[in-house]
Amino acid sequence: MLIARMADEVETYSAFLVDLDSPGCTVTDGQTPMxxxxxxxxxxxxxxxVTREQLLGSVGxxxxxxxxxxxxxRLLHCPTVLGHARRALELTVEFARTRQVFGGPLGALQSIQHKLADMATAYYAARSMVHDAxxxxxxxARPRTEAxxxxxxxxxxxxxxxxEAVQIHGKAGLTRGAEVEWLFRRLRMFRILTGSSEIQRNGIAKALLATEPGTTPATRERT
Ligand SMILES: Cc1cc2nc3c(=O)[nH]c(=O)nc-3n(C[C@H](O)[C@H](O)[C@H](O)COP(=O)(O)OP(=O)(O)OC[C@H]3O[C@@H](n4cnc5c(N)ncnc54)[C@H](O)[C@@H]3O)c2cc1C
Known part of the structure; x- marks a missing residue:
């Protein structure tokens, strides 16, 4: 689907269906992300x-x-991200159970237990809000602000x-080829992909400031 301006319509954009093997259309390799x-x-x-017959919908x-x-x-990307986070958490719990330090498992240390507790709590909160939306x-409904x-x-x-998963894994988390190292690099991308965190904040703030207090869907009390 191509979004472009008609030759005689400079003010608005229109949508067109264009076959990728059309003359003059080529798909080239993109760059490799982290x-x-x-x-x-x-x-x-x-x-x-591109002809008028390929127009999708109306002009404009x-x-x-x-x-x-x-x-x-936006919402459909969240389960992907959650799945990666859950995997990082599961790998880390297993590592804490099995990695031996100073004569006992890493997970026996309270500082590690607290990190695991915070990770699991953040995961649960994130998953809950996605289920809700x-x-x-x-x-x-159209949960725009919630999205x-x-x-x-x-x-x-x-x-x-x-x-935290990388931190708890220590060297094992920094090593190329380790699953947790790949999850770290993959999850880093989602703070930018499909709209960066700054753009999400812009959308939330705009909705909050545009509505009367208590009327924004995401902050309204449930009845
Ligand atoms: C591998 C890959 C896959 C992608 N897949 C998708 C996809 O599936 N769907 C999709 O929609 N997009 C996708 N994108 C595009 C991605 O969403 C954009 O890269 C992203 O929106 C940021 O745009 P930009 O790179 O042009 O950064 P810029 O717009 O140049 O922004 C640079 C920085 O400035 C900040 N910034 C820009 N404008 C504002 C503002 N008004 N207020 C506050 N801060 C601001 C940004 O948050 C960012 O931190 C993909 C990109 C890559 C690299």
Missing amino acids: SGQHIEADIVFDRCH DGLRIGLGRVTTN LAALDAG FMCKLFVAENAFRIAD
């Missing part, structure tokens, strides 16, 4: 002729169509969980 996965590509249009509908699913998409979405909050909270806390 997770090492090859997950992006550039689509290059060079004299690619482009941004509405392109951004129409942004709330849902997704239930609202399922019920037909901003979920993406922000989940991404930030998953990264903290990953950081």
Whole structure:
């Protein structure tokens, strides 16, 4: 789906369906992000002729169509992030159980226990708010502000969980090829991907300031 301006419509954007094998359209390798996965590509249009028949929706509908699913998409990234965070937590609990230091398991140290407790609590809070927002979405609501909050909270806390996971693993967490090291790099990306944390905060603040106190969906008391 291509969002572009019609030649004679400079003010608005429209959406078009363009086959990737159309003459003048090529897909080139993107850059490799820090997770090492090859997950992006550039689509290059060079004299690619797009006709009115390829228009999706009406002229000027482009941004509405392109951004129409942004709330849902934002929420749908959260379970991915949560799954990575849960894996980091599980690996860390197992490591704390089995790694021997000073004649006993690492997990016998209260400072390590407290880190594990904070990681699990952050995970539980993050998962709970995502379930809440997704239930609202399922019920037909449009939890726009909640989606901003979920993406922000989940991404930030998953990264903290990953950081503590690496810390508790010590050298084993810093080693290339270790699962927890990869989870750390992967989770670092989600504070930027699909809208950075700063952009989520902008959205939340805008909603708070635009509504009367107590009327913002995410802060309104449930009845
Ligand atoms: C591998 C990869 C995969 C991606 N996948 C997706 C995807 O699936 N879906 C998707 O939507 N996007 C995706 N993106 C794009 C990603 O969402 C953008 O990189 C991100 O939105 C940041 O945009 P930018 O890189 O242009 O940074 P910039 O806009 O240049 O921002 C740079 C910094 O300034 C901050 N900043 C910018 N504007 C403001 C502002 N108004 N207020 C406060 N701070 C601000 C940003 O938060 C950031 O910290 C992907 C990117 C990569 C690298």
